[in-house]
Amino acid sequence: MDFYGLTSADARAWAAERGLPAYRGSQILSGLYRPGVARFADIPGLPHELCARLDGGFSLLPGVEHRRQESGDGTVKSLLKLQDGRLVECVSIPTSDRHTVCVSSQVGCAVGCTFCASGQNGVERDLTAGEIVYQVWFHHQRRAVTNVVFMGSGEPMFNYDNVLKAIAVLADPGGLGLGRRRFTISTSGVPKRIRQLAHDEPQITLAFSLHAADDETRNRIVPLNRRWPLAELLAAMDDYSTVVNRRMTFEYVLLEGDNMGDDHARRLAELARRYGAHINLMPFNPVVGSPHRRPTEEQVTAFARLVTAQGGHCTIRGQRGADIDAACGQLRRREDAGRAGTGLAGLGELIASLGEDAPGSAATLPPAADASPSAARPDGGAG
Numbered sequence: 608m609d610f611y612g613l614t615s616a617d618a619r620a621w622a623a624e625r626g627l628p629a630y631r632g633s634q635i636l637s638g639l640y641r642p643g644v645a646r647f648a649d650i651p652g653l654p655h656e657l658c659a660r661l662d663g664g665f666s667l668l669p670g671v672e673h674r675r676q677e678s679g680d681g682t683v684k685s686l687l688k689l690q691d692g693r694l695v696e697c698v699s700i701p702t703s704d705r706h707t708v709c710v711s712s713q714v715g716c717a718v719g720c721t722f723c724a725s726g727q728n729g730v731e732r733d734l735t736a737g738e739i740v741y742q743v744w745f746h747h748q749r750r751a752v753t754n755v756v757f758m759g760s761g762e763p764m765f766n767y768d769n770v771l772k773a774i775a776v777l778a779d780p781g782g783l784g785l786g787r788r789r790f791t792i793s794t795s796g797v798p799k800r801i802r803q804l805a806h807d808e809p810q811i812t813l814a815f816s817l818h819a820a821d822d823e824t825r826n827r828i829v830p831l832n833r834r835w836p837l838a839e840l841l842a843a844m845d846d847y848s849t850v851v852n853r854r855m856t857f858e859y860v861l862l863e864g865d866n867m868g869d870d871h872a873r874r875l876a877e878l879a880r881r882y883g884a885h886i887n888l889m890p891f892n893p894v895v896g897s898p899h900r901r902p903t904e905e906q907v908t909a910f911a912r913l914v915t916a917q918g919g920h921c922t923i924r925g926q927r928g929a930d931i932d933a934a935c936g937q938l939r940r941r942e943d944a945g946r947a948g949t950g951l952a953g954l955g956e957l958i959a960s961l962g963e964d965a966p967g968s969a970a971t972l973p974p975a976a977d978a979s980p981s982a983a984r985p986d987g988g989a990g
């Protein structure tokens with residue numbers, strides 16, 4: 608039973624189904640958010656006989672901390688071992704006025720962006736709502752969480768229902784009671800879900816992992832672009848922005864020699880102006896096995912200047928946790944090396960599951976003209 612995936616109403620219904628008074632459901636739910644509670648018997652006020660009836664040695668916790676890395680700047684990255692032995696990362700990023708937790712939505716990722724550790728072995732499975740909620744509660748025990756970002760491993764739009772359920776639980780006053788505006792979902796671009804999110808959760812922030820504003824470059828680094836090219840992504844963003852009247856965020860990982868040319872800056876600024884978007888420039892965090900290079904500080908500043916000069920609002924994301932394996936999916940990858948997920952065939956199935964393709968037609972993605980990330984650099988590969 609995925610207890611951390613229950614809202615107050617779900618917990619009361621769960622109790623009623625077992626012939627218990629509804630308040631027992633609420634009592635169990637509030638017990639989940641007490642430090643040190645791991646089993647029914649740890650919840651204050653639950654009668655012994657009820658614990659014995661419910662328990663059977665059952666752990667309420669969806670995971671336990673398996674590895675931990677602490678950075679000098681206060682960032683803590685935890686690798687949680689789930690009940691089935693799979694590993695997921697969640698990162699706590701405290702600042703003076705905020706405590707942001709970066710959560711994973713899947714074990715691994717089917718999208719396979721060439722710069723990302725999470726996608727190197729494909730996706731193993733979706734996380735349950737409770738497994739997502741627990742990542743936040745885990746770090747909340749250290750300091751109250753103010754913001755939650757879905758920027759750990761996984762593509763949240765491919766685990767849409769569980770991600771939205773987790774947000775509903777975290778927003779529930781019976782859980783952590785976080786305001787909906789405290790959530791950010793980051794996506795590599797799944798048009799159908801972008802449109803759906805505008806209706807389902809208009810208050811949460813959506814960040815678009817753009818990384819290139821032309822198909823030729825984006826096809827090489829974000830394989831999902833071969834299924835939904837920029838024109839389709841932008842059409843979904845147009846629809847999104849007619850419903851949600853808030854500033855969009857573009858994420859742009861800076862890959863030396865791949866997406867940092869003058870043309871790249873111009874196209875990026877053009878798109879940002881069109882949507883009034885804010886751009887987060889994120890210098891590539893080196894990942895073992897990735898073909899990319901991290902740009903120098905001078906190259907990063909020069910690119911940011913070019914974008915700004917052409918009317919694009921951008922900031923360079925400071926590298927929190929620089930002294931630990933900060934890039935998404937790296938700690939897990941180091942621990943879990945050699946475990947294969949479903950890879951790109953899995954991505955085809957996920958795309959098909961959205962009902963946009965005839966059955967069986969989406970088992971593979973169209974190939975990139977040249978799938979090698981560093982070949983044919985539009986900026987001539989200067990560096």
Ligand code: SAH
Nearest residue numbers: 723758761762793794795816858891892934
């Ligand atoms: N799958 C979603 C959310 C998780 S990734 C998405 O792609 O948006 C969250 C962010 O981390 C993305 O913008 C991604 O591009 C960035 N990221 C992944 N690997 C990185 C790396 N090695 N260096 C810098 N940013 C990285």
Ligand code: SF4
Nearest residue numbers: 716718719720723726
């Ligand atoms: Fe998946 Fe996001 Fe990593 Fe791309 S950047 S592989 S979409 S987690």
